[in-house]
Amino acid sequence: MSLCTPERRKLASRGQIAVVTSSIEPASAQGKQECRIMTEPAIEMTQAASGARRGRASGGGAARRAARTAVSIETARYIERNIPNLDVLNEEALAIIEANAETVLAEIGVSFVDNPDALARWRDAGAEVTGERVRIPRGLARQLCATAPANFTQHARNPARNVEIGGRSLVLAPVYGPPFVRDASGGRRYATMEDFRNFVKLGYMSKWLHHSGGTVCEPTDVAVNKRHLDMIQAHMLYSDKPFMGSVTEPVRAADSVEMAKILFGADFVDQNTVMTSLININSPLTFDSVMMGALEIYAKAGQACIISPFIVGGAMAPTTVAGTLTQVLAEVLAGVAYSQLVRPGAPVIFGAFVTSIDMNSGAPTFGTPEAALITYGAGQLARRLSLPYRSGGAFCGSKLPDAQAAYETANSLNMALLSGVNFMLHACGWLEGGLVSSYEKFVMDADQLGALHHMARGVDMSENGQAMDALREVGPGGHFLGCAHTQANFKDAFWRSDLLDYKPFETWDEDGARDTQALASVRVAKMLGDYQQPMLDPGISEALQTYIDQRKASEPDAFG
């Protein structure tokens, strides 16, 4: 039964709601649910397109790329906010933090470790270099940042999945980095390449996820010097959403660029951004040669980097919000400025991975108010620099996808939406402080991301939105379930979870009294069972495999 049917309309009078809800069969509700989702009009869904790539696609590549995809999977368009950001800092506070960050750069400086080329670049740009310490005169870093674009397009192999990063957009990407995975039946264990492929598939199947991410888990069963090849290949084969490149060695970044050229065509990659990769700053104030080496590769190739301090407040930054913001701004200014020294105009993102510390145990804590204040403040600082902003995520410290995980995650997701984040890594699947990629939490979080999409729409003030006709039709003591305005609007009126339980107690109890994790386990199995690989030109698949085989044969396996 559903409001779609005339019977339901007749039944759905106010007094009968409780009775009606009790009589709904789960199977029929499920069927209607899918029907409803398919007709949801206001969230712009990007069906896998069969048309040619828009814009500057070069020659036969466009047709080839279009032919790669045939199976149609529903994905929401990236979020474009129609609500304001929450600004926790006033103008005076922002000015103080910006002045303090300049003081940090000029008087304390930053270290570029094992990187003579970087020191030479800084010296040439006018910085004072002593040993590996770089002191940047007031204003220089900010001036260098001016050539970085305020927003950019990251292209996907399916052009319908392209994302805009910057402005009022919000692009959602899954968890990054965990060495472990967990599911309800198998418990916690080291991640394998099979897990990696499963998470890519889940990401591809997730309606509210715009991006396939990067290291969705760390496949520990593949040699450490070769696993990046399998990971990039998995994103290319098992999804058609945009993805991230490897950063763990400069040579692996170079492999990522080469593989992207096979997938997109070399000319296209030269002229467009097809990867956004994660460059962490070794906070406080240290830029190591591995990360900077990867940054240099990507910047030279015109590929995007997130330049992101990794802050556990109290350990890698001061205990205070304003002090941490000062350090974050100084670090990002130096990192972004450096990217522009490598290649002016290279696309970059102002990153801030922020968590706090439990001062009793030393453990990082998530979903906390101090991290939220820093995230809100960093968003303001990023906007004043006209840079896209990366922060937030489905953060939690819990070992299980339980209430703790969900409290901490919801705190973090809401904060990320309202702080103006443009690129949210870790938007689903994060568990146990980032040590674990959780199958169940992946789909639980991915479902919650739908609420962010609806929240971001803001308030419709059109005549239909004002609903004065409905108020006049119903009047005092009536109900709105059957009125014309409701009939015209109910399909898209309210966000509806595809996972959570809305059934009456009795039905839920007869159904096995399952908690959210149990429902999520079922959903994971169904999604992986329903998965169909998006089409890809077999010539490209083969060329990727040949490249990987050659690279793997060129050096012995390394572990650890």
Add this chain to the structure above:
Amino acid sequence: MSLCTPERRKLASRGQIAVVTSSIEPASAQGKQECRIMTEPAIEMTQAASGARRGRASGGGAARRAARTAVSIETARYIERNIPNLDVLNEEALAIIEANAETVLAEIGVSFVDNPDALARWRDAGAEVTGERVRIPRGLARQLCATAPANFTQHARNPARNVEIGGRSLVLAPVYGPPFVRDASGGRRYATMEDFRNFVKLGYMSKWLHHSGGTVCEPTDVAVNKRHLDMIQAHMLYSDKPFMGSVTEPVRAADSVEMAKILFGADFVDQNTVMTSLININSPLTFDSVMMGALEIYAKAGQACIISPFIVGGAMAPTTVAGTLTQVLAEVLAGVAYSQLVRPGAPVIFGAFVTSIDMNSGAPTFGTPEAALITYGAGQLARRLSLPYRSGGAFCGSKLPDAQAAYETANSLNMALLSGVNFMLHACGWLEGGLVSSYEKFVMDADQLGALHHMARGVDMSENGQAMDALREVGPGGHFLGCAHTQANFKDAFWRSDLLDYKPFETWDEDGARDTQALASVRVAKMLGDYQQPMLDPGISEALQTYIDQRKASEPDAFG
């Protein structure tokens, strides 16, 4: 081990965090945790005071009231926000909604059912009355609302627990109304008076809860016409925090006022607000005689009422945000105006209980983005009326205190903080759409309320907050754990849950791999075990019992 100790300071170098956290014994961590909480300086804790009541206390009542409390239980002072509200409506949208609400009042009107006195009051005030329909000329309701105070003090029998309602304050009160309770060991069952007393005790023991609430559960083992006496008595005896009066019949409101006079002294109650009670509007646009009868009693006695539409969007209001806001504003304008017709200056709160509907099943849904947008907008409308605002709560539809419950609850709690709510009913313990008061969720939610307190502090921009000394001391590549600034600030630097698990995986696993519900069960038992009743003058206790006995003897039991 804790950062308090010199050993910890030495151990807590950056590379050793993981090792150190693994070696912490749960028992020792627990001891340190309590130590830390007791020294937390920046949250102003209101210890049970032994001094005299400030202000206008009358005669011997002040000394008597002070003597009532001796056991010291730590309670945070109500929240005073130092962060902005999120305003989702611009000036134009607000003006449209306000104009539409006036149109609703003038052209559609509201119904005051079975209440000839109310109709007479409205006629005298200049409204057009036809049958029970009251059409209020444009501007009249808003003009009548002007005599309602922008904020007021609700007094507690312990003056240190008084709360300010309005302005930038946020007062937190527990769940209200469920006929069922649930705990992990006993499952779901009808609530009894013993459950009621337990929830009052848990509320009294909860550090972040400022208010004892009202019908924390519905004690179904006491006659429906007498249970209000036992409920009010329980709040008076088992807590010294402020509480709510009965509203289910006007005579029960009158009993509440009489009992308050016994507790506080008649003169004090005549001159001060000692109860805030919940008056629901029967949306759409209907004011029934039971609720209005209770409102009349309280308003005449100078006691506060929350005047609150009860909205399940799509059923009791239009499906759209702007349409619902129009109806909410019209209803509150009419209700508050009526309170001021009964007694100009009577303290009232602009209420908005808002949830959305699952259009597939007809079930109310919680923590949804549409309800959030309405809650943000209603806050803006309340502030433009200069009225205190009630909304939000630990809302969820889940049957269990699981991840669904926590996602939905955290969405709702964050929204309530940022929408400028001044009085949050249902701030903890709400489960299953309000059908169930959950023991475990009560303490889980109450713990999360601590995060709201810290978030509301905003950003400290003092010299200490800027932390430039710390940045200079540590420099590139160092760590902040041992620096002077951290040592001076760590105790209060970060909010710390008293419930959630921050232990390393191995310790947690050896400890039984417990989820949040299991941890909460332990905490519930400990809190009820540790509970000590706050002292009360035995003469007052006896007088309350005598009043209750007489009232119970005056009529037969009624059930149903």
